Amino acid sequence: MVKFIMGSFMALGVFATSAYAEIPSSSARLADGSKSAGLWEAGAQLTLSRNSGSNVEATKEKLMRALGLPEASRAEITPGTVLSHGADWVLDVWDNGNAGAFRKDRGANPAKLEPKAIPAKREIVDAALGALRTRLAGHFALGKDETLVLLAVHAEFAGSQEDKAGAPRVEHVMGWEVTFGRAVGGRLVLGGGSHIRLGFDARGELESLHFDWPSYSNTTRRATTASKATVDQRVKAMKAKLPKNTKITEEELECGWVDVGVRPGDRSQGVSELVPGCQLRMVMQTADASSKNTFTSGVIEFISALEKEEPLPSSRESAPPPPPAPNK
Secondary structure (H helix, E strand, O other): OOOOOOOOEEEEEOOOOOOOOOOOOOHEEEEEEOOOOOOOOEEEEEEEEEEOOOOHHHHHHHHHHHHHOOOOOOEEEEEEEEEEEEOOOOEEEEHHHHEEEEEEEOOOOOEEHHHHOOOHHHHHHHHHHHHHHHHOOOOOOOOOOOEEEEEEEEEEEEEEOOOOOOOOOEEEEEEEEEEEEEEEOEEEEOOOEEEEEEEEOOOOOOOEEEOOOOOEEEEEEEEEEOOHHHHHHHHHHHHEEEOEEEEEEEEEEEEEEEOOOOOEHHHOOOEEEEOOEEEEEEEEEEEEOOOEEEEEEEEEHHHHHHOOOOOOOOOOOOOOOOOOOOOO
């Protein structure tokens, strides 16, 4: 059975009258809005426009100041993109400043923690919110009817194989990541086009940043959303096209606005208009007849949630890959 999720995210702050929402000051304001639900009621509504970035060079300079980076030793500039290198860091900004990625080299002896010493999830989220409100203040605005949402908190472990069966043993925690997204009008933006991912090392210092954070505005086009039954039929039809030697072991369907974002150097994958759609995440096992092995893979497919079905972007990772490693 497909699990429908609508509003299955943790909302960080709710506003009613202000034109712009503020980044919440702490996770104490985090409201748990995770409830299983279907699609919103079918009906006509205005679609959203993904606005173009304004100035990639200005965004790069602001981020360098915010991150405390020295003057770059090398920069590669192409239309809408600036890739800057330092001795132990790299900063890539693209889509005219809407998206970017920063990573600092950990060095030969990175900090690490015992597993029991990792901070509580609340403390990790508070630190990430603090970075958005102070160090990165002004970089990630929330517009009218927009809400910051917590998508994920992940820890990075280093370990070894404990026994002959290959059971893993966690030896150290090397750092953690916090990923935020955005809801517009209470509906989650899917596909990676609205995300901020902050990475911290084991000392709690910001060591990486990945974002795709454009501004949105209403269009004048009214689109009619489909019923849940219609979307169910489209999901069934899509799964019927899978190879016969494939077995779905996990699946989850999330519905909202679809914005797949823009990869560095490839603007063709972006979208200019956001329409209601669903994102089907599947974990699949594929049997190989020749080797008799079974391979496990994760797949994301986008499904139209419009009454009159429209094509959506091809499946892709929920977020673009990190930037290249810094030059030594």
